[in-house]
Amino acid sequence: MPSPVAPSPALYLGLISGTSADGIDAALVRFEEDAPGARCELLLGRTYPWDPALRATLIAxxxxxxxxxxxxxxxxxxxxGEVFAEAALRLLDEAQVPAAAVRAIGSHGQTIRHRPHSQPAFTWQIGDGNVIAERTGIDTVADFRRRDVAAGGHGAPLMPAFHNALLRSPDEDRAVLNLGGIGNLTLLPRQGEVRGFDTGPANALLDAWCQRHTGRAFDQxxxxxxxxxxxxxxxxxLLDEPWFALPPPKSTGREQFHLGWVEGKLDAASAVDVQATLLELTAATVADxxxxxxxxxARVLVCGGGVHNRALMARLAQRLPGVVVESTAAHGLDPDHVEAMGFAWLARETLAGRPGNLPSVTGARGWRVLGAVYPR
Known part of the structure; x- marks a missing residue:
């Protein structure tokens, strides 16, 4: 039987594991009001690592x-789905918040294939929402990307709508740069429509090459x-890859940018020189x-794991002279949990019947309410 405690309209929980599959990011978020642009507060954010064997399978x-x-x-x-549910329950336990107080979970899942150019196009994120709802006792919204793909879009990136709601300024042209496994930009002009697209590989290649040659999961x-x-x-x-020359909207993933792709371009470069070159590839493709x-x-707000890579942040600043390159933390958003917060926000939009995509970003035929709802 459902708990008699009514869920709060203000509390949502977001879950995501990105292209790097370095862990499940979980964020407990409180919204000030039920409006698209409402400010939100991160009550608690955590990253829970995958079991190494399961992570290796997901990456493969x-x-x-x-x-x-x-x-x-x-x-x-x-x-x-079970692992995502465990992450949600663990976060609530750490926050000392009962499941019955949470209005909904927004779960991105784990992408195992992204084919926006196939006929028919498809994208696939696993992590069964039925299982999450059943194990947590919380209404769950999942499978956010496929409706946009069905409408002719890429289903990615999905964070620009969230960035637009919280980080746009009438005083300057801004961009939000997420440095996850794949890099992606949200363009937030003072006037005009929001745009966004993937820029190419970021942590996915840097982490994989570092792991192979040092045994460390990432390059500290x-x-x-x-x-x-x-x-x-x-x-x-590397830059000669035709994908980089494609105009937006565009998206990509590990199925395109992986170590096999890098190995096909190698000659006699040393391991450290390849790592330096992969870092430069990320900085160059973003700046270009x-x-x-x-x-x-005027300002690039950076989130995702790459914000902690000081060498990468320095190269971005050098390739973008005159542009302020800073963490989203300077604007009140924890850079490690922006995406998880974004999926909490998307769940709220879905339940309110509001669209969560931006056709100017994904290329979809129009606005769409995203995700499937799995009642508790």
């Missing part, structure tokens, strides 16, 4: 390295990359994309 699936039978896919979908502060030198020939071959699409940008 995400880059298309596994051709699995349908039974295995079904089991992984349910298992991933960019120290490994800082030991090397950019290989100009390798950088040119920003100059091409919003040249008057």
């Amino acid at each position: 699936w995400g880059q298309g390295a596994i051709d699995a039978p349908i039974d295995e896919i079904g089991r992984l979908d349910a298992h991933t 502060d960019g120290a490994f990359a800082a030991r090397g030198r950019v290989d100009a020939g390798l950088l040119a071959r 994309a920003l100059r091409a699409t919003q040249p008057d940008t």
Whole structure:
């Protein structure tokens, strides 16, 4: 039987595991009011690591390295849902908030395939919302991306609507840069429509190369990359990838940018020089994309794991002279939990019957209410 305690209209919980699959980000969020642009407060944010074996499986699936039978896919979908539910319950336990006080969970799931250009187009995030709702006893909204894809869009990126609601300024052209496994930009001009798109690989390649050659899951502060030198020939071959020349809307994932892609471009570069070159690739593709699409940008607000890579942040600043490059923390949003907060926000929009996509970003035929609702 459902708890007699009525859920609060103000409390939502967001869950996401991104392209890097380095853990499940969980955020408990309180909204000031029930309006699209309402301010929100992060009550508690945590990242819970995946079991290493499960993470390895998710990464292999995400880059298309596994051709699995349908039974295995079904089991992984349910298992991933269980792990997401455990993350939600663990966060609530740490926050000392009862499940019955939360209006809804917004769960992104884990992307195992993203094919916006196939015929028909599709995207697939596993982590069964039925399982999450059943285990937590909280209304759950999941499967956010596929409605936009069905409407002709890429289903990504989805955070620009959230960025627009909380970070836009009438005084300057801004951009929000998420440095997750894949980099993506949200363009927030003083006037005009919001745009957004993926820029290419970020932490997915940096982390994978670092793991292979140092045994560490990520390059702390960019120290490994800082030991090397950019290989100009390798950088040119990487930048020659046709995807970079595509106009927005565009999105990508681990199925396109993975270590096999890098290995196909290598010659005799040392491991540290490859790391330095991959870091430069991220900085170059972000800066080039920003100059091409919003040249008057005054401020870039950075979130995602890459914000902690000091070498990468320094290269971005050097490639964007005259532009302030700073963490979203300077504007009241924890950079490690912006996306999880965004999926809490998207769940609220879904339950209110408001669209969560931006057609100017995804290329969809129009505004759409996103996600499927799984009642507790």
